[in-house]
Amino acid sequence: MQGNEDAQNEYLDVSRMNKKKKRKEHNEENEKLVIEQEREMKKLENSLFGSQYSPVEFGKEDKEEIQDKLEKENGAVLAHNYKNVEAVENILQTNENLVGGEKLGSVFEVSTDSSTIAFVGNEGYILLVSTKTKELIGTLKMNGTARSLAFADDGQQLLSSGGDGQVYHWDLRKRVCFHKAVDAGCINGTSLSTSPNGKLFAAGSDSGIVNVYNREEFLGGKRKPIKTIENLTTKVDFLKFNNDAQILAISSSMKKNSLKLIHVPSFTVFSNWPPLKKSLQYPLCLDFSPGGGFMAMGNAGGKVLLHKQHHYNHA
Numbered sequence: 001m002q003g004n005e006d007a008q009n010e011y012l013d014v015s016r017m018n019k020k021k022k023r024k025e026h027n028e029e030n031e032k033l034v035i036e037q038e039r040e041m042k043k044l045e046n047s048l049f050g051s052q053y054s055p056v057e058f059g060k061e062d063k064e065e066i067q068d069k070l071e072k073e074n075g076a077v078l079a080h081n082y083k084n085v086e087a088v089e090n091i092l093q094t095n096e097n098l099v100g101g102e103k104l105g106s107v108f109e110v111s112t113d114s115s116t117i118a119f120v121g122n123e124g125y126i127l128l129v130s131t132k133t134k135e136l137i138g139t140l141k142m143n144g145t146a147r148s149l150a151f152a153d154d155g156q157q158l159l160s161s162g163g164d165g166q167v168y169h170w171d172l173r174k175r176v177c178f179h180k181a182v183d184a185g186c187i188n189g190t191s192l193s194t195s196p197n198g199k200l201f202a203a204g205s206d207s208g209i210v211n212v213y214n215r216e217e218f219l220g221g222k223r224k225p226i227k228t229i230e231n232l233t234t235k236v237d238f239l240k241f242n243n244d245a246q247i248l249a250i251s252s253s254m255k256k257n258s259l260k261l262i263h264v265p266s267f268t269v270f271s272n273w274p275p276l277k278k279s280l281q282y283p284l285c286l287d288f289s290p291g292g293g294f295m296a297m298g299n300a301g302g303k304v305l306l307h308k309q310h311h312y313n314h315a
Helices: 002-049 063-074 085-091 215-219
Strands: 108-110 116-120 125-130 136-141 146-152 157-162 166-171 176-182 189-194 200-205 210-214 227-229 238-241 247-251 259-263 283-288 294-299 304-308
Touching: 108 146, 116 146, 125 146, 146 200, 157 189, 166 189, 200 215, 200 238, 200 247, 210 215, 210 247, 238 283, 247 283
Parallel strands: 146 189, 189 238
Antiparallel strands: 108 116, 116 125, 125 136, 146 157, 157 166, 166 176, 189 200, 200 210, 210 227, 238 247, 247 259, 283 294, 294 304
């Protein structure tokens, strides 16, 4: 009996030791994984936006001095020559099927208070960057691909749309989606714009349809747009309300002179735009001056056309 008890105790001791050893090895693996993930994230942030400690100014110091300086401050070369290009491309990659040939990362939106820049990433990711520190401060994840963004409520909220045909509303303080709903008749969302007062938003699709919604009603469950605009026949690339939300500009880069100005209160198209015998070429983007007196439009030919809006007295 004594021999059996000794053997049993010895077996229990060995079993405990094996469990402790496995637990220790598992904890060490987890620690290594966390350290590696933190290191990769830091490399990615610095490759995208530069070192948070000391932005590199090439040409003022030779490469060896820059490398030594970064190694001392960060413990690794994080920004030198932007070596971690592959990690950046994994998030901001080129994918013609997603955004019609545009490079992901070139699609972005600046908040109304100029504190945050939201970048469209791949696989439904949205990257939030601080304009003050130039650092990545958060990410959001849509179910479908992300294609367009628009800020609301003085930069506290963000709207996004994309490959699943839904419009997402994000609370940027909590980094959560608090509402999403299908844009009526939309399969692929391609553009968004909110009015300066935040009461309206417009959503464009690859079919050329633009839906204008009352944002409060949309968040309350009403899915029907207050107006559906069908004046474009190709993918809607860009939408923009002017300063008092009296004008909504809609454009498509797929067709020459494909830019329309909508009178928002009546939702009618200005018939004298584009001007007769005036070629806009292929419009890419546009914006209105703060007072609404001017509208600047950039086209695929690399030119910026400035137009005077005579109804507005202030620039």
